[in-house]
Amino acid sequence: MTKQTAGMLTVVALCAAALNLRPAINSIAPLLETLRHDLGMSGSLASLLTSIPVLCMGLFSPVAAALGARYGIERVLGWALALIGLGTALRLFTSSPALLLLTAFAAGVGIAAAGPLLSGFIKRHFPKQVPLMISLFSVALTSGAAMASGLTAPLQSAFGSWEAALGAWAVLALVAVPLWQFAVMKRVGNVVSVRSASGGEPAASYPWRNRRAWLLTLSFGLMAMMFYSMTAWLPPIMEDLGYGKVYAGNALTLFAVIQIPVSLLLPVIMKRYPSRLVLLLSFSGIELLGFLMLILSVPPWIAALFIGIGAGAIFPLNLLLPIDATRTPQDAANWSSMIQSAGYVIGAAGPLLLGWLHDWTGSFSSALIGLAAINAFMMAVQLAAVPRLQQRKAVNAA
Numbered sequence: 001m002t003k004q005t006a007g008m009l010t011v012v013a014l015c016a017a018a019l020n021l022r023p024a025i026n027s028i029a030p031l032l033e034t035l036r037h038d039l040g041m042s043g044s045l046a047s048l049l050t051s052i053p054v055l056c057m058g059l060f061s062p063v064a065a066a067l068g069a070r071y072g073i074e075r076v077l078g079w080a081l082a083l084i085g086l087g088t089a090l091r092l093f094t095s096s097p098a099l100l101l102l103t104a105f106a107a108g109v110g111i112a113a114a115g116p117l118l119s120g121f122i123k124r125h126f127p128k129q130v131p132l133m134i135s136l137f138s139v140a141l142t143s144g145a146a147m148a149s150g151l152t153a154p155l156q157s158a159f160g161s162w163e164a165a166l167g168a169w170a171v172l173a174l175v176a177v178p179l180w181q182f183a184v185m186k187r188v189g190n191v192v193s194v195r196s197a198s199g200g201e202p203a204a205s206y207p208w209r210n211r212r213a214w215l216l217t218l219s220f221g222l223m224a225m226m227f228y229s230m231t232a233w234l235p236p237i238m239e240d241l242g243y244g245k246v247y248a249g250n251a252l253t254l255f256a257v258i259q260i261p262v263s264l265l266l267p268v269i270m271k272r273y274p275s276r277l278v279l280l281l282s283f284s285g286i287e288l289l290g291f292l293m294l295i296l297s298v299p300p301w302i303a304a305l306f307i308g309i310g311a312g313a314i315f316p317l318n319l320l321l322p323i324d325a326t327r328t329p330q331d332a333a334n335w336s337s338m339i340q341s342a343g344y345v346i347g348a349a350g351p352l353l354l355g356w357l358h359d360w361t362g363s364f365s366s367a368l369i370g371l372a373a374i375n376a377f378m379m380a381v382q383l384a385a386v387p388r389l390q391q392r393k394a395v396n397a398a
Contacts, residue, residue, distance in 0.1 A: 009183035010125055011136065014118070016176040017077060018140035020084050021114060023148035023169035024107035025053050026256065029232055030153040030249050031162050033239075038162070039097045047355030049104050050232035051348045054224065056108030057115055058345030062206065064113035065337035073117045073124065073333060078180050080117070083110030085173025092167030116340045120333030123323055130323055131267045138263035138316035144172065145231075146256035153249055205331075206338045212325065215385030217339045217346075219280075220318045222378035224347025226287070226371055227311050230255060232351040237364045238300050251304040258305055259312030266313055276317060276324070277386040283313035284379045291372040295365075321386065 028035070028049045036046050067076045087106030094100045118137060126133040148169060156165035207213035234255060238248035266279075273279060287310025293303035322335035354367045 013180050013183035015136060015140035016179050017081055018137045019144040020081055020172045020176055021111050021141050022145035023172060024088050025050055026145045026148035026231055027152040027166050027169055029235055029252055030149060031156060034162055041097050043355040043359045047232055047351040048101055050228055050351040052101060052104040053108030053111055054228050054344050055348035056105060057112040058341050058348060060109050060112035061116050061337045061341035064117055065333050068117045068333055073120050074184050077114055077117050078185060080110045080113035081173055081177050081180060085170045089167055089170035092163050094163055116336035117333055119319060119323055119336040120329040123332040124329035131270055134316050134319050135263055135267045139260055142256060142259040142263055149256045150253035206334050212385060213335060213338060215381060216321050217342045219378060219381045219385050220339050220343030221346025222374055223314050223318055224343055225350035226374055228347050229350035229354050229371060230307060233354045240364050241300060251301050254301060255304040255308040258308035262309055262312030263316055266316055280317050280382045280386060281379055283310045286310040288372060288375040291368060291375055295368050
């Protein structure tokens, strides 16, 4: 196998892995009202189906970085993909809220392991193409989210079962796991074995005392809070505004799909405008405009479009920031692990808060105002966290 062919297979494996990181979460929202009806779940309890995986992404990210340091990033990523597939496949057999929540936990642990380690994987295998590879990773991730958002309801109609519609997304892992074994582990397995035999990577060292790391963590957490609130509750918000279930589902699909071209275009935009801060503030402003549109009763599909455009750029930009701030793959994984760990814990509060507010007030009006305020606060944090002219090359911010 030529070096070029091996490199292409590694890119394909990376994209296949990224496809698995959102369907277990995004497939819930289109069926949320059905699940609540069939299983007798309150809004607060149903919101846990989204919040639990996000919370796992926070709580277990440090464990993932430690395992990556001990056994190798590539090997732990393979384990994570298998766990995501297992958790998703178990949904074929769920018949109670407890079992469904258990599948959310299992898939969430796998997603938690994969997320931060993929940043280290990209820095190790594509050191000269980081922005491009982050873009491709984001495209694959958002494509998985878009497919789950748009196809889960049709799958329910086709199968006549919400269990089958949710469990069907395990097929993505069924493809990704053997591909990862062939394209990544077979090629770098000897290197991984040597690292493991010698005690693994350098010990994980998290930047807990680094001010910039904490600011980046807060920026990531606020971004995640808004993103997962929309992922979990956008269709019910649309229905609360008086729109039908089909319209609401299409709006969620639009929110997810529009992020794909945004992620694809981001490397081109970054070449023209290299300042990370300018781009973060610009796309955050677009997202804020979308929330204001929902509050002011602008047609929701337009609001979903603006929110999706903003989210589609803010996420990969936040993934780039810890890579910019570090010099080695393991440092990138450690920074990403800390940022995603605390950040996703913050993000998990979003769907829970919206579910609680809906149960308390009977509507989503207060929640939308709160999301707009969170967006504005995130922009203030970005001003404090990101240098005005972010260097293209990695810098040591420790």
